[in-house]
Structures are given as structure tokens and as C-alpha cells.
Amino acid sequence: MLKSDPWARLRTAFDDDRDADTFLLRLERYGPDLQGSLRAVYGDRADELLGRLTEVMLHAYHARPADLRRLDEARLLRPDWLQTPDMIGYIAYADRFAGTLKGVGEHLDYLEGLGVKYLHLMPLLKPRAGENDGGYAVQDYRAVREDLGTMDDLSALARGLRGRGVSLVLDLVLNHVAREHEWAEKARAGDAKYRDYFHIFPDREMPDAYERTLPEVFPDFAPGNFTWNDAAGGWVWTTFNSYQWDLNWANPDVFLEFADLILYLANRGVEVFRLDAIAFIWKRLGTTSQNQPEVHHLTRALRAAARIVAPGVAFKAEAIVAPADLIHYLGTRSHHGKVSDMAYHNSLMVQIWSTLASRNTQLFEEALRAFPPKPTNTTWGMYVRCHDDIGWAISDEDAALAGLNGEAHRRFLSDFYSGEFPGSFARGLVFQFNPATGDRRMSGSGASLAGLEAALEAGDPGRVDDAVRRILLAHAVVLGFGGVPLLYMGDELAMLNDYGFTEVPEHAPDNRWVHRPEMDWELARRVEHEPDSPAGRVNAGLRHLIRVRQDAPHLHASIESHVVPSPDARVLLLRRDHPLGVMVQVYNFSEGEVFLPAHLLRDHLGEHATDLLGGSAFTFGSYPVHLDPYRALWLVSREVLG
Structure with missing residues (x-):
């Protein structure tokens, strides 16, 4: 990547020969990936970008704390750290779990006792005030939500977790920022540099051309993909909500901003970045503007920059796409194993719920056969439930191979898990019904979808037994599949739907909050002394599954x-x-x-x-x-x- 003269220049940036050797050896190792991907995306502009990026990397390398440098060395010696059977993940909203970041730090004994080694705290970087898509409308990437604490509190929590062998996982929203973000404010003020950070069109000609092939993510409350903004004097690309402005990754300055942000947060102690909405970041006319080849080049370049400065850091792709598209986020061909270190196995979650409803595993078998082998240095993130809705990502092709009609089966699942289907055990809420496609996604806690809520209301011990067994079976599949099992907060206690979300104005329009309850710490303290209760049985059963997994090398x-x-x-x-x-x-x-x-x-x-x-x-x-x-x-x- 860099010949002898640039190497000599870079050596002058170090006071210590050992530091210089470390940085330059990493540059030699990952530089070709970095340079190759930047050239593939930015062409002749790549060299100028690379020069500026090198300065950013040097600054971050010098600023990296000593304990994180030690972590880097440990991870280089054990590159499979994210693949070992004792890697158990836990997902929680910091405020729903413990109020503040300091509060989370007060519950580390609980997490450690559960076997957690990977803690994903849901969006906590400063969002816009009011409605903010659950925190995914970020106003400031270098600040924490005021009610949660400060960036210093985040660093302190990361240190505390690290001391117990737990990795902090944070969301990094790549596709968009809140319209209140400094970049968007400068764009509205007419700053040409920052207008080029976004996609702003003076009339409907180009938006209408793009819309012909773009899907709608939130058809109920955010139809269309463009929003008129008076101050900006144009139509702004807003894939998700009118207050989330899509970024223009064709601008090298946007890449540089995010490389700098990743290294800044890595130096604060973030060990895994969940790359949110990664599939959407490159726009191309005549396509869905998802899963474009430039997405994988950009991710590979960001990963290479992170490896040079902070090789203890890993990337997780939040790409909820078809298997043929998903595998590219882990890397194929020249990208093999060089894009993200981890990706969500969304299909596994969907098939678990589909099979619990149908009691037939044929579709499950066909869906798993459709997955190509992943690179051996990568891992899947598997889960029974997460913070999001369940979209019935079942292809017509897989359904046909299993003797099913895809549209009819998706309709059956929506009816079943909303409780409309005769004999259904589930209690869920329909999310984002799209009349044009018939698509109905589903909200609901794991326990309520598995039948525990309805069984308890009916006072039927036999139905309660079945619900508890379903919950544990679903987690056994997730824990046994091979990857990082991600436990969603409250599932270890069989917590039910929280219908009180409607009383919170900013939550009421979004029924996904029904499965985002506040942690029931009283129940957590009680389950050990109530082993025969449904929550006690689920908790004990899940802890047993985790213990067995931790000692099972077959699950690497x-x-x-x-x-x-x-x-x-x-x-x-x-x-x-x-x-x-x-x-x-x-x-x-x-x-x-x-x-x-x-x-x-x-x-x-x-x-x-x-x-x-x-x-x-x-x-x-x-x-x-x-x-x-x-x-x-x-x-x-x-x-x-x-």
C-alpha cells in the first residue's frame, strides 16, 4: 500500500520504534484491503482520502488507552474470541434495564451470573428529542443521551465490563442521521460542503425516478422515501422517517467522518459495532438501493481501518436480507472473511416461530439449506427475539420446496401470532400492515408469542407447561446452532407483553414497545426461590442450557x-x-x-x-x-x- 518513502514519513509520527513497527505492520497487513476498496468506490479520489484517513488513524492510535492496546494484542493472539462456545450475548436498553449507565454497572454480577460475555446496549448515543425511532435518529455520535449519563460514564462502564471479560456492543447508525444533527443543520443553512453529505433534490424528477423501484420500510407512518424540507429547499432522501436524513456515502467526506467516529468510540471502549441499516447506504437508480456492491467495499475499508488502529474491535452487520444477499456481508470471493465479523441469522429466528406454529420442520430444513457456507472466521448472531418486529422473511422458493404457498404461509403466520387463527396459543400485535403487499409483521415478547400469556390467563397448567417447553426449545436451537446466541432482556424471566407502552406518547404509535418492557428486578430476585413458577422454570432451564453450551467445544x-x-x-x-x-x-x-x-x-x-x-x-x-x-x-x- 505504502512504499518506502511514505513509510519513512510515517515513522516520524512515533516517538517509540515499537509503536511504529506495530502500526506499520498492521498497515502492511490491512492496507491492501483498505486501498483496494477505497479505489473501487471512489476512484481517483481515493488517494487524497487515504492521506487524510492515515492522519485520522495515527491520531486514534496514539490516543488509544493502554488497557485497550493490551486487549488488541490478546485478540490478535486469539482471533476466534467471538466464536467460542462461552460467548453468550445479552441485549438490553440501558434505561429499561437499569435506568442509567451507572445503573447498568451496578448489575454486572447479574450479567456475569447469567454467563454473559457480550452486552449489546441498544441505541444510547444522543438522539433527537421526542420521536426518534427508538434511538436510531442520532443527533450527536460523540455524546450519550443525557438521561443515561455521559461519555465518561460509558467509558467507565466499558472498563467495568472488560474487567469481567464482557465486551460492550454499541449501535452505529450508518445510513442516516437525525435532521437535527450538526451536518443536517449546516446543510439547511446552505453550506455546500454539508449539503453534499445528503441526497437533496430541487424537484420530484429524481425522487420519482428512484421511487419506482424503492420499497417502503414503514408504510403506515412514513410512506415514501423522500420528504420535502422548506429550509433545505428540496426533497431529502428519508428511507425510514422524515426526521432521519439518509447520508450520501458517494461523498468521501462521509466515509472519513465515520472512520473517525468508529475509532473515537473504540477508544472509549466499544468492542463490537452493530452497523445499523448497513444494507441501505449506497443508492443506485433502478434498484431497491439495498445490498449494492459498494456497501461491501465500504464496510471492508472501515473494518481495515479499525484493524490497523484497534484490532480488538469487531463489526456486526445489521442486514435483514435474503440469504443470497446476506452472505456478502460476511464476505465472498475477494471479500471472503473481510467485511463484517458477524451477521444476524434472521432466518433462524423466523423459522423457529414458523415451525412452532406449524409443527412442521420441512420449511425450516429448506431455509437452512438455502444458506451458503459462511467464512470460517465469521459468526452468526442468533436470537429468539430482539427489539424489532418479526418480519416473515420466508421466500416463495423455500416455501414451494416444502410444499407450501409462500404468500398463504406468511398470512397464516400473521394470523397465528396475532391470535386470530383458531387454536393459536400466541398473543402478538400486528405491526405495519401493508395493504398493497398483504405484509403484516409481528410484535410481541418471546413468552407471549410462545403462549405463556394466554395459558396463564386461562389458568391451564397443561398449556403453561407447553409454553415453558416452547420457550426453552427455541432457546436450545439458538444456543446450539453455532454462533453468538443473543438473549433479549427479560426473556430469561419469561416476561410478558407490556401493554402500558400506549401510555407513553413517544412510544404509543409504535407497538414494538410492547416487547420492550422495563426489567422486572423483583421477579429476577424471586425466581430462584420460586423454581416451580413459569419464570423460575424458564430461568433455571435457560441457565442450564448456557452452562452446557459453555463446555461444548462442538459449538465453536x-x-x-x-x-x-x-x-x-x-x-x-x-x-x-x-x-x-x-x-x-x-x-x-x-x-x-x-x-x-x-x-x-x-x-x-x-x-x-x-x-x-x-x-x-x-x-x-x-x-x-x-x-x-x-x-x-x-x-x-x-x-x-x-
């Missing part, structure tokens, strides 16, 4: 889970080929008993196996293997265990 994320064809449509079978031996996972997605032919498991595991979850020994002879309702097995050969 470098290993893929592969579908094994199941002779019973109610049962999902997954196989993992680890150097220590084969693991076969068995999941009964029904409230009925199932008997599996013993030879099916013997063919994979040999005659003798042990279930890591239950500790039971199995001998696969002539008798079938009996599965209780919603039973999960993680089977390994007994010879492997010694």
Missing part, C-alpha cells in the same frame, strides 16, 4: 450446522462435524410424543451416545428413540467423551 462458530433429513416432519435434525467428533441435535417441535428410528442416529453417532443437555446415555439398538413434547437433545458419541 467456525463449524457449520447442516440439516439431516428427518423422517418425522415434527423433528428438526442438525449435524455438526467438529474435529472432536460429530454432534447431532434433535428438536421435537410439537406437543406430541415422537419415536425416531434408532438407526438414523446410529448412522451418524455410532452405537452409543450421550445427550449433553440431559446427561442421558443412549444405545441405538432396535428400539426407537423416544422424544417427549418439545424435547431437545445434543448428542455426541460416547467414545468422543472417553
Whole structure:
């Protein structure tokens, strides 16, 4: 990337030869990725950008605290730190979890006791006042929400987490800023430099041309993708909401701003960046303006810059897209393993809920087969629920292979989880109904969607048992798939829908707040002493699953889970080929008993196996293997265990 003369110039920026060697060796390693991607996006402008970026990286490198430099060295020695089976994630809103950042710091014992090593605090950088899309309309990336604390509080929390081996994860919204952001204010004031940070059009000619192929993200309360702004004197590209202005990443200055922001926040102790709305950042006429090739080049360049300064940092792509598009966020061909370190396996979550409703795993099998292998140095983020709605991301192709009509099945799932379908166990709320497409997404807590809310209201112990088993089965799949399992705050306590969201003016229009409750610390203290309660059973069961996972090397994320064809449509079978031996996972997605032919498991595991979850020994002879309702097995050969 840089020849001998520039290297000599850079050496003068260091007082210590060892620091100079470290920086220049990293530059030599990641420089080609950085330069190649910048050239691919910006062409002749890349060299000038690279010069300015080098100054930004040098400044951040000199400013990096000593304990974070030590973390960098540790991560370079163990590059699979995000892939190990003991990596357990937890997602929470800081205010809903503990009020403030200092409050979060007072509950680290709780997180550590749960086995958490990865804490994702939902958007906490300073958003616009009032409605702000749950914090994703950022007004200032270098400040924390005033009610949560200060940037120094964030650094202190990061240090406290780091001392317990927990990585702080933060959202970085890449596609847009709040219209109150300094850049947008300067653009409205007529500053030509900052107007070029955004997409502003004087009339409807170009917006109408783009709209012909653009989908709508929030058709209910934010139809269309452009908003007229009087002060700016034009139509502003606003994919998500009128108060969120899309950024123009074709401008190298925007890239430089975000590279600087990433390094600044990394030096504050952020270890994983969730790259929010990453799929949308490059605009191209005649397309959906999602998943464009420049997105992957830009991400690779940002990652290379971060690796040079702070190799202890990782990227997670928030790309909720089809499998054929999703794999590019982890890297394919020349980008293989060089884009993001982690991506959401959204399909796994969707298929869990689909299969719990249908009691049929055929669609699950087809959806998993559609995923190409990921780079071995990357990992999936898996989850039962998250802060967002559930969009029924089921392709017509996968549905057809499973003998289903895709549109009809998506309609069934919306009816089922809103409680409209006869016999449904679920309590959910329809989110963003789109009459043009029939699309109905779903809000609801994991426990309410799994049937616990309705069962408790009915006072039916049998239905409560089924709901508890569904919750634990869903988490067993997530914990066993191979990646970073992400537990959503309150799910470990089987917390139900919070219908009080309607009483908060800024939350009332958005029913996703029904599954964003405040943490019930009284319940958290009580569950240990109430082991027979639904919350106690879920909590104990989940903690057991986590403990088993932590000691199961077969669950290292470098290993893929592969579908094994199941002779019973109610049962999902997954196989993992680890150097220590084969693991076969068995999941009964029904409230009925199932008997599996013993030879099916013997063919994979040999005659003798042990279930890591239950500790039971199995001998696969002539008798079938009996599965209780919603039973999960993680089977390994007994010879492997010694």
C-alpha cells in the first residue's frame, strides 16, 4: 500500500520504534484491503482520502488507552474470541434495564451470573428529542443521551465490563442521521460542503425516478422515501422517517467522518459495532438501493481501518436480507472473511416461530439449506427475539420446496401470532400492515408469542407447561446452532407483553414497545426461590442450557450446522462435524410424543451416545428413540467423551 518513502514519513509520527513497527505492520497487513476498496468506490479520489484517513488513524492510535492496546494484542493472539462456545450475548436498553449507565454497572454480577460475555446496549448515543425511532435518529455520535449519563460514564462502564471479560456492543447508525444533527443543520443553512453529505433534490424528477423501484420500510407512518424540507429547499432522501436524513456515502467526506467516529468510540471502549441499516447506504437508480456492491467495499475499508488502529474491535452487520444477499456481508470471493465479523441469522429466528406454529420442520430444513457456507472466521448472531418486529422473511422458493404457498404461509403466520387463527396459543400485535403487499409483521415478547400469556390467563397448567417447553426449545436451537446466541432482556424471566407502552406518547404509535418492557428486578430476585413458577422454570432451564453450551467445544462458530433429513416432519435434525467428533441435535417441535428410528442416529453417532443437555446415555439398538413434547437433545458419541 505504502512504499518506502511514505513509510519513512510515517515513522516520524512515533516517538517509540515499537509503536511504529506495530502500526506499520498492521498497515502492511490491512492496507491492501483498505486501498483496494477505497479505489473501487471512489476512484481517483481515493488517494487524497487515504492521506487524510492515515492522519485520522495515527491520531486514534496514539490516543488509544493502554488497557485497550493490551486487549488488541490478546485478540490478535486469539482471533476466534467471538466464536467460542462461552460467548453468550445479552441485549438490553440501558434505561429499561437499569435506568442509567451507572445503573447498568451496578448489575454486572447479574450479567456475569447469567454467563454473559457480550452486552449489546441498544441505541444510547444522543438522539433527537421526542420521536426518534427508538434511538436510531442520532443527533450527536460523540455524546450519550443525557438521561443515561455521559461519555465518561460509558467509558467507565466499558472498563467495568472488560474487567469481567464482557465486551460492550454499541449501535452505529450508518445510513442516516437525525435532521437535527450538526451536518443536517449546516446543510439547511446552505453550506455546500454539508449539503453534499445528503441526497437533496430541487424537484420530484429524481425522487420519482428512484421511487419506482424503492420499497417502503414503514408504510403506515412514513410512506415514501423522500420528504420535502422548506429550509433545505428540496426533497431529502428519508428511507425510514422524515426526521432521519439518509447520508450520501458517494461523498468521501462521509466515509472519513465515520472512520473517525468508529475509532473515537473504540477508544472509549466499544468492542463490537452493530452497523445499523448497513444494507441501505449506497443508492443506485433502478434498484431497491439495498445490498449494492459498494456497501461491501465500504464496510471492508472501515473494518481495515479499525484493524490497523484497534484490532480488538469487531463489526456486526445489521442486514435483514435474503440469504443470497446476506452472505456478502460476511464476505465472498475477494471479500471472503473481510467485511463484517458477524451477521444476524434472521432466518433462524423466523423459522423457529414458523415451525412452532406449524409443527412442521420441512420449511425450516429448506431455509437452512438455502444458506451458503459462511467464512470460517465469521459468526452468526442468533436470537429468539430482539427489539424489532418479526418480519416473515420466508421466500416463495423455500416455501414451494416444502410444499407450501409462500404468500398463504406468511398470512397464516400473521394470523397465528396475532391470535386470530383458531387454536393459536400466541398473543402478538400486528405491526405495519401493508395493504398493497398483504405484509403484516409481528410484535410481541418471546413468552407471549410462545403462549405463556394466554395459558396463564386461562389458568391451564397443561398449556403453561407447553409454553415453558416452547420457550426453552427455541432457546436450545439458538444456543446450539453455532454462533453468538443473543438473549433479549427479560426473556430469561419469561416476561410478558407490556401493554402500558400506549401510555407513553413517544412510544404509543409504535407497538414494538410492547416487547420492550422495563426489567422486572423483583421477579429476577424471586425466581430462584420460586423454581416451580413459569419464570423460575424458564430461568433455571435457560441457565442450564448456557452452562452446557459453555463446555461444548462442538459449538465453536467456525463449524457449520447442516440439516439431516428427518423422517418425522415434527423433528428438526442438525449435524455438526467438529474435529472432536460429530454432534447431532434433535428438536421435537410439537406437543406430541415422537419415536425416531434408532438407526438414523446410529448412522451418524455410532452405537452409543450421550445427550449433553440431559446427561442421558443412549444405545441405538432396535428400539426407537423416544422424544417427549418439545424435547431437545445434543448428542455426541460416547467414545468422543472417553
